[in-house]
Amino acid sequence: MDKEATIYVIDLAKSMGEKHAGRSISDLDWALQYVWDKITSAVFTGRKTLQIGIVGVGTDHTSNPMAKGADGYNHISILQPISQILLPQLQALPDLLRPSKTDDRDVLSAIIIAGDMMTQHCRDLKYKKTIVLITNATGNIDDDDVEKTANFFKREKIELVVLGIDFDDRDYGAKEEDKSPLKRKNEEILKKMVDLGGGEVVAMQEAIDALSIPDIRPVRPTPTYKGQLRLGDPERYDTALSIDVERYFKTSIKRPPTASAYAVREDGPPDEGLSTVHNLYKYKVKDDDSSGGTRDVDRDELAKGFEYGRTAVAISDSEQNITKLETRMGYDILGFIPIQHVERYMMLDNSSMIVGQKGNDRAAIALSSLVHALHEVESVAVGRLVKKDMAEPIITLLSPLVAKDVECLIENILPFAEDVRSYRFPALDKVLTVSGKEITQHRNLPSEDLLQSMSDFVDSMSLVHGNEEQMSIDETFSPVLHTIEGAIKYRALHPTGGIPETPEAFLAYSRQPEDLQEQSKGALTRLMAAADVKKVPPRTKGRRKYRETEKPLSGLNVEDLFRNEKRTQISPDNAIPEFKQIMQHSDDMKRVKDGIQQLASILQNWVSKSFGDANYDRVVEGLGVLRQEMLELEEPTFYNDVLRDLKKKLVAGKLGSNRNDLWYRIRISKLGLITHEVSQFSDVSQADADAFMSLKA
Structure with a gap:
């Protein structure tokens, strides 16, 4: 700069x-x-x-x-x-x-x-x-x-x-x-x-x-690679192509600033009352012969491990040296493919631009020839980049860019096969029967009238009118980044009090422009008529909608058998499934409350009898089931009372000493109090819920 x-x-x-x-x-x-x-x-x-x-x-x-x-x-x-x-x-x-x-x-x-x-x-x-x-x-x-x-x-x-x-x-x-x-x-x-x-x-x-409107701070371009772009091996073949190029960032993800942890230093001066928090790491491994089922180990005793799915694969330094490639700095073109074979998901990462070496006219002309050749035949190049000797190679996609002021190659890093997630969905324009027959007229398929109405509705909301465009890329900013930055800047001048309101320029991203709303009213009315949109009646508190099940050919309805079975006691050995049965097949609130009390007692019993953290996963699972059931039943108070009672006994040590790890697991599992934002029938605010999750009496 x-x-x-x-x-x-x-x-x-x-x-x-x-x-x-x-x-x-x-x-x-x-x-x-x-x-x-x-x-x-x-x-x-x-x-x-x-x-x-x-x-x-x-x-x-x-x-x-x-x-x-x-x-x-x-x-x-x-x-x-x-x-x-x-x-x-x-x-x-x-x-x-x-x-x-x-x-x-x-x-x-x-x-x-x-x-x-x-x-x-x-x-x-x-x-x-x-x-x-x-x-x-x-x-x-x-x-x-x-x-x-x-x-x-x-x-x-x-x-x-x-x-x-x-x-x-x-x-x-x-x-x-x-x-x-x-x-x-x-x-x-x-x-x-x-x-x-x-x-x-x-x-x-x-x-x-x-x-x-946020200021866009200019960034000094810094090359991330200076070297040759090669097609073939120039050391062995005279016909090989070698161009001196430089690589610069074009687009990169910017993330919001992160907070640093500080502790209040009571013995320090008033203007220096904060002290940096230093982290101390301790490593433990499972050991049945040690007290508590674990023992401490030094960092030097640990081996490097890599995640492969849900499995940790350990690899020693000697093994890692064998598998490490001996690479040399360079940028090699591996081949060319038609641009129509390039999928959009291949270019989701940061992008860079490859330009000729600064001050080297010969390199600029050579790269321009390559860019124009790719542009004319509508193709892209696949490259292999090694930034420096012994660095890991990167497989890239090089696309030509021919503009008024610049000619260059746009680079995108290609994903690994493990990075690609393939999902299969049923067709949107047909329904397949069990026998394989295609049906084009079905209640789940849109009619021609509905398709045309939706097309007209989308066209009516176009942000482009002639040569004018609303919310263009150059005039659109990230509300998250700039709102957080604005809050930090405001807090620097105003140490106390609330943060300023979100600027109108960012609020505009969260709602449709008024002129578009007015412009699309007619198309929206026709779309609602074609789709037969009806208002859903409000749900009644405490009523659960059961799924409609088809009556079996034998005439034996298993759901009715469960509903007619008057289960009164929940077994600690099968507590969660039996609690679910009571919730699903009981219309009596008295039985529901009794089931909740039984499950709460069982959860506390699991905690008190847990050897170390042996039962913690079961407790967390039970709380998760209870929370979900109370949300569906629209009775959040029952869950909140159970969680408050559990915390009270944990803090008091009535369920055993040193159970702080359990509360930590409950926090990271997001099983806190049900707030009014989650359920309209809760009277707990988000601020109260956040304060409650700290492990204090």
Whole structure:
């Protein structure tokens, strides 16, 4: 990344604390939304080459090196020298950026001070230099040095961006009514300086509206392979093809930032009350001769194992060395296949692009010839990549890309056969009978009217209208990534309180656009009529729907036999199946409650008599069955009471000592309290359920 230096010149005059244009917050608080977003984004990246300075204009005091030598530089303070801003400096800024008690200031003088700071810091080094002025332009501006300052900015290649609060912008549609002559004059002065020195004037409303759209941070391209792309062996055959190429990432999966674990250090200073959590790993193996059925082993005694399905396959270092391929760095083309034989599932991983070696015209022309040849015959290449000597080989698919600005090969890593899951589904356009006869008219098959209605409905919801496209790929962002990032940035400035609401730009992904809803109403009505859609009556609490079973030819109905059998006791040896029978074939709530109490007692008995964790799996299975049955019966309170009683006795040690592992298994099996989000008949909130799962009394 190139070095960047940005100075924010922020108007902190008394008038910035006032509210205008019908806003519920002051001009300063409104403008600081932009500042906080940009500064927290810089802190979030952690880049040392992204440096920021802050100058306050209209401050109560004066703190700048030019105040002593010349007039006109009062009420200007350097609040943050140009440097990398870290979390401590960020959290100190809100107290500094507050409205002052004076309106005496000259923003042009503040710009000059910021320009001097920039030149002293950057000197002759290569920097991207930007000064951002944020002001409502209601103070006096001495325009004697406008041209001189603009020439200085142009000479030093400093970009000046003026964010004007309630500035007029005809292109954006922003206009302030009843604007004072002073403010109108100041806008003209600032626009003149920007036109002469280079930069732009932006209405603050436009900048604030743009905050809902995430910034796409450019990434410096770093080659992941530099070497030859070969077709044949150039060391043995003169006819072999060898091209010097470079490999760069084109697309890659970005995951949300992960949290780090910290512990509160009570004996530390107040500002350093967190201590990094260090993990200690202990390894155990089953041993019937040891107490507890397990014994501790050292890491050196362990062998490497690989998962093959559900089986762990152990392999020693000596065996692994035998199986390791002795490879040499290179990129070889193994063959070519028609593009129509390429399935889409083969290209689901990250993609890279293969281009000619930088500065090598011969390599660029040779690769261009290969790309065009593949493009014309509609084929792709299968390659074998070894990034460095002794590295594992990668089998790739190389597809030609011929665009206006670039010609390259797009690389996708091919999956292993074990990575592909094949599933078979019945045909959607026909039904096969037991004898193999095809039926095209069936109640489970759509009619022509239904197919046409569905086609019309899909067409009515098209996001493409002429040359305009809604939610195009370039304008679509991941709500998960940017919402989490926004929450982290907000929490850095606001350590307490709730997190901000999700921006409207991300909420739009969760609902259909209103114009499409209106546009597709007619097609949806016709589709519902063709599909004979009917409203399902609401379920009655506590009633279970039994499956309709066909009456056997013998006339013996096994379901009726189970239903008529008045089972009253559940055997601990066959508790789970017998509990299911009671739940399925009992219409008496008294018998249901009795069955639940019996199962709860059996589960606790299994825990108390368990040797180590011998019975833990049975307990977890029993809780899972009980939870599912109560969800179907729509009686979540019964399950929640059983789980609360079990936890109470576990914590009190009434079911044996050191049973914490059982509660851990219950947690990872997601067998917590049934919340209102899962069942509408539960009065347990998600927050209460999360707190309950911690093993505390």
